[in-house]
Amino acid sequence: MMRKPGVAGLLLALTLSAHSDYSEHPEAEAFTDHMVSEHGFEREQIQAWLSEAEKRQNILDAIARPAERTLTWAEYRPIFVVPLRVNNGVAFWREHKDILARAEKEFGVPAEIIVAIIGVETNYGRNMGSHRVIDALSTLAFDYPPRSDFFRRELENYFLLMREQEQNPLDFKGSYAGAMGYGQFMPSSYRHYAIDFDGDGFTDIWNNRTDAIGSVANYFSRHGWRADEPVAVRVRTDDKPDDIRYNSISRPETPVSEWRERGFQPVVPVDDAAPASPLQLEGDYGEEFWFGFHNFYVITRYNRSHLYAMAVYDLSRELRSQLEAGE
Ligand SMILES: [Ca+2]
Numbered sequence: 001m002m003r004k005p006g007v008a009g010l011l012l013a014l015t016l017s018a019h020s021d022y023s024e025h026p027e028a029e030a031f032t033d034h035m036v037s038e039h040g041f042e043r044e045q046i047q048a049w050l051s052e053a054e055k056r057q058n059i060l061d062a063i064a065r066p067a068e069r070t071l072t073w074a075e076y077r078p079i080f081v082v083p084l085r086v087n088n089g090v091a092f093w094r095e096h097k098d099i100l101a102r103a104e105k106e107f108g109v110p111a112e113i114i115v116a117i118i119g120v121e122t123n124y125g126r127n128m129g130s131h132r133v134i135d136a137l138s139t140l141a142f143d144y145p146p147r148s149d150f151f152r153r154e155l156e157n158y159f160l161l162m163r164e165q166e167q168n169p170l171d172f173k174g175s176y177a178g179a180m181g182y183g184q185f186m187p188s189s190y191r192h193y194a195i196d197f198d199g200d201g202f203t204d205i206w207n208n209r210t211d212a213i214g215s216v217a218n219y220f221s222r223h224g225w226r227a228d229e230p231v232a233v234r235v236r237t238d239d240k241p242d243d244i245r246y247n248s249i250s251r252p253e254t255p256v257s258e259w260r261e262r263g264f265q266p267v268v269p270v271d272d273a274a275p276a277s278p279l280q281l282e283g284d285y286g287e288e289f290w291f292g293f294h295n296f297y298v299i300t301r302y303n304r305s306h307l308y309a310m311a312v313y314d315l316s317r318e319l320r321s322q323l324e325a326g327e
Pocket of ligand 1: 195196197198199200201202203204208211
């Protein structure tokens with residue numbers, strides 16, 4: 001005869017279902033209501049997708065310790081600015097020279113910056129992420145309270161993107177944060193900044209390198225990149241003033257001339273009127289000081305970290321010099 005499950009067994013079953021199925025999550029109903037009332041989705045459709053979404057502890061672990069928050073520049077730089085990644089980048093640049101030149105001309109963003117972004121983000125498409133996007137976004141939307149508002153908006157944008165692109169949200173993989181494709185765009189960025197750069201009628205930064213290149217350039221252009229302006233420059237200081245805020249990723253407002261008065265001297269000529277932010281890095285040979293200019297700030301709009309922006313800039317310079325050395 002069949003035995004009825006005891007209370008413990010029932011509780012276990014309830015716990016398992018609550019953890020393995022996001023359609024049952026206490027806050028999923030409000031999200032589903034929103035998708036129905038705001039965007040006209042079928043309730044059953046949203047519930048069906050959420051019921052396939054799985055909570056991933058490794059995603060919660062990963063978001064709690066991003067490299068940008070725990071590493072020094074001396075530790076962070078060799079993750080990205082190494083000979084193999086430079087060589088792969090030069091090969092990518094040569095292979096897509098004409099597309100990159102067109103993007104540079106149309107958006108005013110240097111080819112080496114576009115290539116460096118794709119290099120830092122995915123090693124030129126070699127690593128576009130192994131997490132199912134639906135799992136990443138649902139886990140962070142419903143089980144990561146510090147940023148649940150942000151990730152619920154991204155989950156919302158993901159379902160909208162999938163509808164617009166006529167794709168299945170269960171099919172895509174990305175980073176632990178749900179970023180996708182060559183340039184690792186979050187769903188909202190995909191919807192707002194990705195473009196159809198090869199003109200085939202479909203915006204595809206998952207598989208189409210032409211669209212990926214154009215989309216990175218468009219992202220930078222739309223975030224205010226200024227053609228022919230510097231990104232960052234090394235500075236000397238004897239005083240090492242400690243009463244100022246280093247490594248800010250806010251828009252720079254204080255001109256170089258004022259920083260000079262406070263003891264910072266750029267090692268190459270720069271426009272004294274240009275707004276700059278002082279950076280202090282722990283490099284291989286000790287403390288380094290830099291100015292980050294407006295375009296440095298624009299790079300931090302892609303990823304809000306001064307180490308990230310410095311890695312992109314550093315890699316871009318290596319790419320340019322390596323490319324020119326080989327010509
Ligand atoms: Ca296209």
